[in-house]
Amino acid sequence: MVVVVVVVVVVVVVEVVVVVVVEVVVVVVVVVVVVVVVVIVVVVVVVVVVVVVVVVSVLVEEEEVVVVVVVVVVVVVVVVVVVEVVVVVEVVAVVEVEKVVVVVVIVVV
Secondary structure, three states: OHHHHHHHHHHHHHHHHHHHHHHHHHHHHHHHHHHHHHHHHHHHHHHHHHHHHHHHHHHOOOHHHHHHHHHHHHHHHHHHHHHHHHHHHHHHHHHHHHHHHHHHHHHHO
C-alpha cells in the first residue's frame, strides 16, 4: 500500500515537473520569436520612414507634409509593437491555462 502511494506521488511530481519545463520552453520560444519579429518590423519601418521622408522631401517642399508622414509612420510602428506585446501576453496566458488543465488532469488521473 505504501509503495503504491509513493509511486503515484513520484509519477505525479515527475509529470508536473515535465509540464512546467515544457511550459517554460514554450514561453521562452514564443517570446524570442516575437522579439525577433518586432525587431524586424521596427527595422523595416525605419527604413520605410527614411525612404518616404527622403522621397516626400524631394517631391514636396512643404515641411508640414513631411512631419505628417513621419507622425503616421511612428503611430503605425507603435501600434505594431503593442499588438505584438498583446499576442505574447495572450500566448503566455494560454500556456498558463493549459498548464493548470494538465496538472488538474494529472491529479485526477
